[in-house]
Amino acid sequence: MKRNLSLATMSLIALTCATTSFAGEFFDDFQDKAKSEAVWEVIHREWILKGGTYSAPGAAGLTQDPVTLLPITAEDGMIIEASCGDAGDGNWSNFAVIYSYEDEDIVWTGGAGVGNGQWRMFKLTPLQSGGGAWGTDIVPGVPVKKPLAPNGFYHIRIELKRKTATLFASFTPEAKNLNEGNEFTLDKAPTGRIGLAAAGASPIFDWIRVTGKNVEDLFNVDPKGKLATTWGKIKQL
16 A cells, blocks of 8 residues: 555655646746846837836837847747836837747737727737738737736736647736637747847837746846857747
8 A cells, every 4th residue: 555655655746747847938027137128129210128127219200119028939838927007109009029030020029008998919010010000900809808008017818729829817917817809820839049120119118037848047048058059949939
């Protein structure tokens, strides 16, 4: 009996270990400017790390969407969480999390239209935005239950499952109970890089967390070694 109990206990421990080690995690609260600068690649516009936030200041006559990327690519089962807001000084008022950056003008995102009060799934076209086509709603926006305010931080989560990206959110700043949102199914599973963005706006982010089976804690990677190798592989995609 003791032997059987021991074997059962050992099996449970092994299963628990396998489960807890299945997913890796990357978390950035933007408190360490040097570390954050080492892992983020700015694609469009100016991005500023200041006071524990990461933002892209807005101005009249913007010609590009703000885009910044991590050396992490989308995968099935990935979860991307972020605390997001809009500073209110751009052409529009919104924020977005990138769940697949395919190329310069195909950027799949989920986030919020602060100005129009909707949870939105955007396809951004950063370089073509000079004519005002900042991005396209790929599915109808879902109205928020209560208005969102500029300069407030809102917790959103995007879950990737096969070809579907599901956005979970709440109108309450920093809420943990995310019972609103939207959803979009692509023609193929997303495989591009992930990051932060907005559509002709001035987004500001307080933190981001990425969880997935192939996700690494980039801050524990030697920037002169493995991280450099990772960047090299990403740039070949």
